[in-house]
Amino acid sequence: MSRRERWSAVRAAEIIAEHAQREGAMLPILHALQETFGYVDAEAVPLIADALNLSRAEVHGCITFYHDFRSAPAGRRLVKLCRAEACQAQGSERLHGEILSRLGVDWHGTSADGAVTVEPVYCLGLCATGPAALVDEEPIARLTADVLATALAEARS
Template sequence: MHQATPWDAARAEAIVCQHAGLEGPMLPILHALQHEFGHVDEAAAPLIAKSLNLTRAEVHGVITFYNDFRREPAGRHILKLCRGEACQSMGSEALARDFLGKLGIDWHGSTPDGELTVEPVYCLGLCACSPAALLDDEVIGRLDAESLAEAVDAVRA
């Protein structure tokens, strides 16, 4: 997993400038910022707005519309649990509810030690292997409580 760097306004401005000349630059800018810093800091909205001649509200609207953009730093490991219909039919909702309960967090939350953030995703395209998840961009299929706990414990160790 890519280790994010702390927010740096000068580096963020360089990223915005680097992508500003692209056609439809806002999403590439947001992805690049999140890749670099692990989230899109609220200080990014004015930078992007100024560079692209947009309002802060327009930029904020895009950031908040897409579930993939985090506004706060994530944990060291990211678990994305599928909430699509096929996974739901195979028990993903109960699995997620129990797992989140054991961690003491909710969706988009991070464990107190900063090791794990759990996010919903609405289809991984792994319907034949449901319930499914991504853990640090690695696919995990046919999840149950035991296999989910083992996979998370393995990366947190």
């Protein structure tokens, strides 16, 4: 994962101002904030609402509707596990249970040591080689718990 900036309301206001005049500005703003900070801080909600003349509820609703937006920083490594039907047919549900248990997290959770965040995705396009995952945007086919552990260990070094 790329290095993110530490949250700053001043920097967030600059980002919001850069995009505020665009048609349909909310999603570009949210994407830019997440790209910059790795998440959309709760302090950004009133800044966005004021800039776009929206209610805070509308902004919060958009953030929570889309699964790609985070309201807290992700772990140092991001694991996205495919939950689509093809991967389920290859035993991903049982596998996901084992992975989540090993890491000590729930869906959309981050391990206690901040090392790994796990998120569900709904098709990675690796259907013929499932179960599948992304580790820091790198695809892994024929996923097992041990293959994931190796990928995470390799990513740390």
